[in-house]
Amino acid sequence: MMRSGPRARLEALRKVWRGGREEDGCKEDGCKEDGCKEDGCKEDAGEKTTGKKAASKAKKEEIPIREWWNEPPLKNGQKWRSLRHNGVYFAEEWKPHGEPIIYDGEEIVLPPLAEQYATQFAQVKDNENYGANPVFRRNFFKDWRKQCLVPAKLGRIKDIKKIDWSRLIAWSEAEKERKKSRSKEEKDAEKAKKAAIKEKYGHVWIDGFREELGNFTIEPPGLFRGRGEHPKRGSLKPITWPEDITLNISRDAPVPPCPLEGHKWGAIVHNDSAMWIANWREKLCGQHKYVWASAGASISQRGDMAKFDKARELQYYIDKLRGDYMRKLKSKDATSRQLGLASWIVDVLALRVGMEKNAEEEAETYGTCSLLVEHVELLEGPKLKLEFLGKDSMPYTNTVDVPEEVAAAMGKCLKGKAATDSIFDSISPTTLNSYFKEFMPGLSAKVFRTYNASVTLERELAKSEGLNLSIEEARVFYTNANREVAILCNHMRTVNEESFSAQVDRMQERLKAARKALKERKNKTKDARATLKEAKAEGKPKALEKAKKALERAKALETKQVGRVKKIEADMELKTSTKEIALGTSKINYMDPRITYAWCKKVGMPVEKVFNPALIKKFPWADVAGEDWKFICPREVSGIKIKRVVKKKKSTAKKKSTAKKKSTAKKKSTAKKKATATKKKKSTATKKKSTKKKVTGKRKRGSATAKKAADGDDEDDFVASGDDDDAFTRRKDGDFVASDDDDDLPLRSPVKRSRRSRAVVNYAVDDNDDDE
DNA sequence: AGGTAGACTTGGAAAAATCTTT
DNA sequence: AAAGATTTTTCCAAGTCTACCT
Numbered sequence: 001m002m003r004s005g006p007r008a009r010l011e012a013l014r015k016v017w018r019g020g021r022e023e024d025g026c027k028e029d030g031c032k033e034d035g036c037k038e039d040g041c042k043e044d045a046g047e048k049t050t051g052k053k054a055a056s057k058a059k060k061e062e063i064p065i066r067e068w069w070n071e072p073p074l075k076n077g078q079k080w081r082s083l084r085h086n087g088v089y090f091a092e093e094w095k096p097h098g099e100p101i102i103y104d105g106e107e108i109v110l111p112p113l114a115e116q117y118a119t120q121f122a123q124v125k126d127n128e129n130y131g132a133n134p135v136f137r138r139n140f141f142k143d144w145r146k147q148c149l150v151p152a153k154l155g156r157i158k159d160i161k162k163i164d165w166s167r168l169i170a171w172s173e174a175e176k177e178r179k180k181s182r183s184k185e186e187k188d189a190e191k192a193k194k195a196a197i198k199e200k201y202g203h204v205w206i207d208g209f210r211e212e213l214g215n216f217t218i219e220p221p222g223l224f225r226g227r228g229e230h231p232k233r234g235s236l237k238p239i240t241w242p243e244d245i246t247l248n249i250s251r252d253a254p255v256p257p258c259p260l261e262g263h264k265w266g267a268i269v270h271n272d273s274a275m276w277i278a279n280w281r282e283k284l285c286g287q288h289k290y291v292w293a294s295a296g297a298s299i300s301q302r303g304d305m306a307k308f309d310k311a312r313e314l315q316y317y318i319d320k321l322r323g324d325y326m327r328k329l330k331s332k333d334a335t336s337r338q339l340g341l342a343s344w345i346v347d348v349l350a351l352r353v354g355m356e357k358n359a360e361e362e363a364e365t366y367g368t369c370s371l372l373v374e375h376v377e378l379l380e381g382p383k384l385k386l387e388f389l390g391k392d393s394m395p396y397t398n399t400v401d402v403p404e405e406v407a408a409a410m411g412k413c414l415k416g417k418a419a420t421d422s423i424f425d426s427i428s429p430t431t432l433n434s435y436f437k438e439f440m441p442g443l444s445a446k447v448f449r450t451y452n453a454s455v456t457l458e459r460e461l462a463k464s465e466g467l468n469l470s471i472e473e474a475r476v477f478y479t480n481a482n483r484e485v486a487i488l489c490n491h492m493r494t495v496n497e498e499s500f501s502a503q504v505d506r507m508q509e510r511l512k513a514a515r516k517a518l519k520e521r522k523n524k525t526k527d528a529r530a531t532l533k534e535a536k537a538e539g540k541p542k543a544l545e546k547a548k549k550a551l552e553r554a555k556a557l558e559t560k561q562v563g564r565v566k567k568i569e570a571d572m573e574l575k576t577s578t579k580e581i582a583l584g585t586s587k588i589n590y591m592d593p594r595i596t597y598a599w600c601k602k603v604g605m606p607v608e609k610v611f612n613p614a615l616i617k618k619f620p621w622a623d624v625a626g627e628d629w630k631f632i633c634p635r636e637v638s639g640i641k642i643k644r645v646v647k648k649k650k651s652t653a654k655k656k657s658t659a660k661k662k663s664t665a666k667k668k669s670t671a672k673k674k675a676t677a678t679k680k681k682k683s684t685a686t687k688k689k690s691t692k693k694k695v696t697g698k699r700k701r702g703s704a705t706a707k708k709a710a711d712g713d714d715e716d717d718f719v720a721s722g723d724d725d726d727a728f729t730r731r732k733d734g735d736f737v738a739s740d741d742d743d744d745l746p747l748r749s750p751v752k753r754s755r756r757s758r759a760v761v762n763y764a765v766d767d768n769d770d771d772e
Numbered sequence: 773a774g775g776t777a778g779a780c781t782t783g784g785a786a787a788a789a790t791c792t793t794t
Numbered sequence: 795a796a797a798g799a800t801t802t803t804t805c806c807a808a809g810t811c812t813a814c815c816t
Contacts (some may be wrong), residue, residue: 129785227784227807274779287777287807303780352782362808391809392783430774433811446810447780493784503799510793582784584802589782612802680808717803 065620067208068298069305077273080299083205083249087256087265088199088278088291090242091220098170102164103157113221114148117236120223122168130225132481136234137542140223143236204277204293211297213659218245224284228363228393237284244280250609255547266500275299285361296590297416305621308592310442313640315632316439318451322347324439329409335426341409342368342424345430346445349398350452350488352391353429353445368445369429374419382407396490441643445699453590458631460484461599472563474605478569478596482610483578485586500579507575511568518565521558587615592631593622601627627678 074081074587094116100107110118121140125128131137141160149157157163182190182668227234242263251270258264266280278291292300292629325347345351345368354367366375366388375388384407385399402410413423429445435444441591469477492546532547593615600607607623608616630637708733 215805217805225785225807230807276779279779282806285807289806290779306783353810365808368811391808394784429810444811450784506799585783614803630781751786 030413038579043648066211066298066311068302069621079275080272082253083204083206083272083277084253085204085213085256085277086201086248087259088245089197089217090260091217097171099167101168102166104159104162107156110154111148111152113239114144114152114154116221117144117148117223118165119168119172122165123172125165125169130223130234133233135229135231136223139232139234140236144236147236147238187541205298206297206298209298211299212294213297214292214294216291218280219282219289224295226363228365228389230363231360233284236286237282240280240282242285245580246276247278248274248276257630271726275303294617296614300403301618301621304618306595308454309640311447311454312442312592312631312638314440314447314451315455316635316640316642317443318347319437319536321436326403326405330405334412335431337409338413338424338427339432341406342427342432343435343571344406344409347452349386349400350448350449350490351396357430363389363393365391365393368425369427371423372419373414373417373421373423374391376410376414376423378407378410378414384410390490394492395491433634449489449592450592453489453586454592454595454631456485456488457591458595461595464599464603469603469605469629471605472567474600474603476574477603478599479574479578479583482583482586482591483581485591486578486581486583489586489590491582491585492580495580496771504572504575507558507568507572511565511572514561514568518558518561521554521561523769525551525554525558587611588618593619594625594629595631597622598625598627601625609721616698769770 004034062761072353094112096112096115097119098109099115100109102108109115117140121131122146126451129136131140137160145155145157149155195323198216202213204211204213219237221239222231222237224235224237242258242260245265246267246269247265248269248271249255255265255268276290276292280289281287282289295301295304299452321343325340325343327340328336329344330342331337346353352367354370356370357364366372367390371386371388375386377385377387379385379399380403383399384402387395387397390396409597410423433444436445436447461478464474467477471652528547528551532544532551535544535547556583587610593611596610597607597619612617635642
């Protein structure tokens, strides 16, 4: 996507866009296949601009970008003006392979659906996160038996341990092999078929523009792969039928035909305040699933830019907010203190807000407001040590220096509480977010992550000032900045140590070879120089000319080799420094892309060096940023206007008088809340006890290990008793349920990290505000 | 006021595609 | 062209947050 200049390109885009709009009116006629009436229009729009485009002709014909950021805004809450599509795609039905399982020596060919699930299980049988995990196995077997075996009169399959999956595994492997060894023709044919499906189902027409969909295939039946210690991992996800699906289209758009014979869509709606194309309820966990436009579609870009603008806006409010929360955490009132401390954590440590979770239905993970006493430790310094599982059960471990006030506030929040008590028992994500909204409209906890990630990127990149980087150096520099952001946000990936060290070894080899080659090249250059000297001395013009050329060539080759060596050295360094850090998430979601575009222009590096094609497609609007664009800048420059925070009726004068009342009221309500909370806990505890006999101290860490030692059991220690599917009993002794969170050590071992970025915070307290 | 359904953003793993090396 | 390494895309789980309901 290189081009002459942003301005010229913008002009071109503007024309493209105008073309699209002008033709928009014709959309009701000249329909092509697929019921996409606008097809013709777009083609026209494309042609109109070819004059301008031809000049910058790229190899691939680029689809014109909808320059939505120059369009008149949609009315409040409206997401589209027109919406039409071809519905969703259902993956082909499972073709039974007929390979049996062997149960207790007996070959049993399973009915299709049972076979489908069984084959999937066999494929992950030895993966310790899945089939080798006792909870996963138990859930799988229980569901599978109940849903697929008992109705098929295969109730005699009662013990998962007696199942030999080898034939299914062999089939899967053969299948993989077959796929690998397909001929070119076969591969091409498949590719074409896939493309045709995408052509038809993978697109949507929004306001007359054709956009790509993100996902358009309805999820096939499979085994639920919940992360971490998800109680439902391994359970069967049922088939989704057209009847389960609601489609969203324009009022005047044709209803797409249902692709499955004999079925019909669950419902058709015309909801222009929603972005989704289709939705359904996933039956296992009850979560909503959606089909929507891809990240590169303008409808998605619009929201994206709004998000970054909102984060950028925060810079004009943050000083006041920081002053306020630092004051708040010294408050005598528990609620205020907790609001202050939680704000500090959200702001400085960039933690997520931490919604409440349902322990029976979900893995237990934590964020700011849900942190427990046992997750933190106050150390000399003062320092604060945090250790807990965050989103996706990713371990968060961090020890940071904290201001005295913060340590004191934390001390108070911990005081008199048990290890498994909540630190922030007087506040919730809702109250915290409404506190933020007192300072800036639309401010919520997640905005801080975006803000601090972007600030960090800009700050790190600014350090390149006056460095005059080569392109390769710039790439490394950018990646290191990106890394700081990823560390701040705790974006991690699990590494397979074995394959990692093998990769490093190979890289080392390559580096060695490249260095050797460089040495040889240098020698050759030397030789060439010598030859030239000789030729000069001999004074033969022809030989001299030849020698000159040879030297030129040798020099060029040497330079090239120097580049190769440098590249490998750089890759090597990045490979180790980003070993367990995932850079993608921050690029996709957190760092304002305008910072990247601006910096790339400044140092003369093509954005493509650090943004993959999907990112380029996602952020065309960021290209508008010139090299001097700054995320942090005076308000006059950004053009972001002050927005008055709409206060709830009360005048400031009145507020003062009601402050006292309010606080007591609050206290009361919290007390009440607390009481009900404990009550709830108790009641669920007893309930659980009666059914499963688990729970007691489920959040205490120590107990798990203790239980494990006492337990020491075989993971497959359960069998179905009779056809009553739910009745699982112990084969040996004890309570098998008690073993389930014990065998399940955390999926990913906590990673120690020596250093971690934190947001740079200026605690300037400004005193002009109207605090209580 | 608290609870929750619904919608949208964020997340890592795995699969697929592409690039490099042999 | 096969194999192997690396990058990109896909998949779908898991967060956040607002609006709506009682």
